[in-house]
Amino acid sequence: MAEWIGKGKRARRCYGFDEVALVPGKVTINPEEVDTSWEFGSKKFEAPILAAAMDGVVDVKFAVEMSRLGGMAVLNLDGVQTRYANPEEVLAEISNADPEKATKLIQKLYTKPIKEELIGKRVEEIKSGGGYASVSCIPQNAERFAQIAEDSGADSFVVQSTVTTARHLSSKYKPLDLYKFCEKRKIPVILGNCVTYEVTLDLMETGCSGILVGVGPGAACTTRGVLGIGVPQVTTTIDCAAARDFYYQKTGKYVSIITDGGMRTGGDVCKAFACGADAVMIGSPFARTKESPAAGYHWGMATSHSNLPRGTRIRVGVTGTLEQILFGPATVDDGSQNLVGALATSMGTLGAKDIKEMHFAEVIIAPSIQTEGKLFQVVQKVGMGK
Numbered sequence: 001m002a003e004w005i006g007k008g009k010r011a012r013r014c015y016g017f018d019e020v021a022l023v024p025g026k027v028t029i030n031p032e033e034v035d036t037s038w039e040f041g042s043k044k045f046e047a048p049i050l051a052a053a054m055d056g057v058v059d060v061k062f063a064v065e066m067s068r069l070g071g072m073a074v075l076n077l078d079g080v081q082t083r084y085a086n087p088e089e090v091l092a093e094i095s096n097a098d099p100e101k102a103t104k105l106i107q108k109l110y111t112k113p114i115k116e117e118l119i120g121k122r123v124e125e126i127k128s129g130g131g132y133a134s135v136s137c138i139p140q141n142a143e144r145f146a147q148i149a150e151d152s153g154a155d156s157f158v159v160q161s162t163v164t165t166a167r168h169l170s171s172k173y174k175p176l177d178l179y180k181f182c183e184k185r186k187i188p189v190i191l192g193n194c195v196t197y198e199v200t201l202d203l204m205e206t207g208c209s210g211i212l213v214g215v216g217p218g219a220a221c222t223t224r225g226v227l228g229i230g231v232p233q234v235t236t237t238i239d240c241a242a243a244r245d246f247y248y249q250k251t252g253k254y255v256s257i258i259t260d261g262g263m264r265t266g267g268d269v270c271k272a273f274a275c276g277a278d279a280v281m282i283g284s285p286f287a288r289t290k291e292s293p294a295a296g297y298h299w300g301m302a303t304s305h306s307n308l309p310r311g312t313r314i315r316v317g318v319t320g321t322l323e324q325i326l327f328g329p330a331t332v333d334d335g336s337q338n339l340v341g342a343l344a345t346s347m348g349t350l351g352a353k354d355i356k357e358m359h360f361a362e363v364i365i366a367p368s369i370q371t372e373g374k375l376f377q378v379v380q381k382v383g384m385g386k
Contacts, residue, residue: 194211194215
């Protein structure tokens with residue numbers, strides 16, 4: 001499993017999406033007859049895809065539309081939606097900023113205090129639009145914000161930080177007790193992010209309903225460059241899914257594994273499910289939709305950190321509607337549209353009737369899978385050569 005990389009130090013080889021491929025099954029199924037749905041809490045989602053809690057991705061209107069289409073969008077309670085009564089103007093200012101000034105501007109705009117009355121207002125706006133209201137915040141704000149969100153009708157709550165453990169130590173402040181937090185909640189709780197088998201098991205013991213897995217793979221995230229921390233998503237998903245299966249055998253409780261970040265195409269999404277994910281969370285593909293609030297711009301959740309930003313603003317452009325990204329019809333050749341259609345077709349080819357059966361698909365190491373036979377695409381920068 002591990003190799004010596006120097007005197008007294010060993011390292012194991014880990015894998016990302018571009019280094020593996022899926023092997024077709026012995027039986028194939030009509031893609032129209034597979035079940036791509038995901039059950040979370042008491043609700044069934046037709047699309048097992050979550051939109052990341054990023055200000056350039058999710059606002060109230062986006063959350064309502066995502067719900068209408070059968071998915072889940074998570075609203076960021078630490079961002080502009082709860083700091084400003086007019087978030088549209090603030091988002092436009094960020095989108096129009098010069099690249100060299102964008103991070104400094106975001107840092108400045110995020111220093112305005114959060115208005116707690118806006119937490120309940122945003123939840124109520126999503127609910128009044130017929131949407132599923134899932135909201136997110138950092139651990140420091142979780143106790144206070146969760147109660148407000150619950151009282152306002154939120155359907156689920158996400159506690160998210162760059163790295164989350166069940167045993168956080170600090171002499172400067174009182175860490176959030178995740179066990180007590182989950183026990184008090186009347187709605188399902190998702191915790192994240194983590195990347196290892198052991199930490200996943202620890203977090204499942206808190207009583208949560210879902211775990212976000214992945215550190216630093218997002219298109220706008222710079223954690224791996226700034227901190228040197230991260231594990232490629234294929235290995236992360238497999239390890240954390242193994243913890244889920246062990247925990248289920250031990251307790252009878254099934255806790256969803258949600259692969260968060262690093263997926264650009266339908267192929268990446270399919271690989272995540274084959275590695276054991278129950279659902280996936282993505283940001284940049286949704287930032288490219290006409291419904292996204294930042295007009296084709298996207299920035300990492302930690303970009304606003306006042307001292308050590310771990311994200312950057314990127315331009316992703318606008319390529320289509322949210323419905324196109326999820327269900328097509330695709331008008332681009334890079335695999336970034338019709339993600340659910342890609343998943344259904346892959347499941348049919350693998351012979352998997354539902355998501356849980358897809359967990360048993362054969363995965364092979366194939367580092368040249370992106371370029372094999374694709375010389376013309378690479379040279380012309382089209383399709384898989386982009």
